Amino acid sequence: GAVVSQHPSRVICKSGTSVKIECRSLDFQATTMFWYRQFPKQSLMLMATSNEGSKATYEQGVEKDKFLINHASLTLSTLTVTSAHPEDSSFYICSATLGGGPVGELFFGEGSRLTVL
Amino acid sequence: LAKTTQPISMDSYEGQEVNITCSHNNIATNDYITWYQQFPSQGPRFIIQGYKTKVTNEVASLFIPADRKSSTLSLPRVSLSDTAVYYCLVGAGPGGGADGLTFGKGTHLIIQP
Numbered sequence: 001g002a003v004v005s006q007h008p009s010r011v012i013c014k015s016g017t018s019v020k021i022e023c024r025s026l027d028f029q030a031t032t033m034f035w036y037r038q039f040p041k042q043s044l045m046l047m048a049t050s051n052e053g054s055k056a057t058y059e060q061g062v063e064k065d066k067f068l069i070n071h072a073s074l075t076l077s078t079l080t081v082t083s084a085h086p087e088d089s090s091f092y093i094c095s096a097t098l099g100g101g102p103v104g105e106l107f108f109g110e111g112s113r114l115t116v117l
Numbered sequence: 118l119a120k121t122t123q124p125i126s127m128d129s130y131e132g133q134e135v136n137i138t139c140s141h142n143n144i145a146t147n148d149y150i151t152w153y154q155q156f157p158s159q160g161p162r163f164i165i166q167g168y169k170t171k172v173t174n175e176v177a178s179l180f181i182p183a184d185r186k187s188s189t190l191s192l193p194r195v196s197l198s199d200t201a202v203y204y205c206l207v208g209a210g211p212g213g214g215a216d217g218l219t220f221g222k223g224t225h226l227i228i229q230p
Contacts, residue, residue, distance in 0.1 A: 004160075043221060106161075106163070
C-alpha cells in the first residue's frame with residue numbers, strides 16, 4: 001500500500017516556541033492531505049484539510065493562525081504549531097488519499113507526539 | 118457526514134472469531150464504509166472497505182446488510198496482536214470528494230490468552 005511518513009516522530013519543546021511537523025507521501029502524489037490531532041485515550045479529531053497549492057481548510061474551532069499548514073508540493077505538507085503551549089501537547093497524525101481511488105481509503109503517517117513543557 | 122456508533126470496548130480470547138458491529142443510520146447513498154485499526158502511538162491502518170453485502174480480504178470480512186444502516190467487521194481467529202482500537206468510518210466513495218473522514222470513538226478490542 002501507499003506510504004505516508006511523518007517527521008519528527010517525537011518532539012519536546014519549550015512553551016512559546018514553534019514546532020514544524022512534516023508529512024510526506026513517499027510513493028505517490030497527494031493533492032490532498034489531512035491533519036488530525038489525538039489526545040490520550042480519545043479518538044482522532046480532524047483539524048484541517050491541506051490542498052496542494054492553495055490554502056488549507058480548517059475545521060471549526062481550530063485556530064488557523066496557530067496551526068499553520070503548508071502544502072507546497074504534491075508529496076509534502078507541513079504543520080507548524082506556533083507559540084506552542086502545554087495544552088497543545090498531543091499526538092498529531094497526517095493522512096493522504098490516493099487520487100482516483102475510494103476516498104475512504106486513507107493512508108496515515110506514523111504520527112508525531114508533541115510535548116510542550 | 119454520517120455518524121457512527123460502536124461498542125466502546127470488547128473482550129475476547131485468542132483463536133476466537135470477533136465481530137464488531139457499527140451503526141450508521143443516516144448513511145448516504147454514495148457513502149462507503151471503512152474500518153481502521155490503531156495501535157497505541159501509531160497512525161490508523163486501513164483494514165477493509167465495502168459498500169454493500171460482503172467483502173473479504175486476507176485479514177477480515179465486512180458484512181453489510183441491504184439497508185446499509187449497520188456493518189459488522191469480522192476478525193477470524195484473533196491473536197494477542199489484534200488488541201487495538203477499531204474505528205468504523207462512513208464517507209464518500211469514488212467521485213465523492215476528498216473530505217476528511219470523521220472518526221467516532223472506536224472500539225477497544227482486548228484479546229486475552
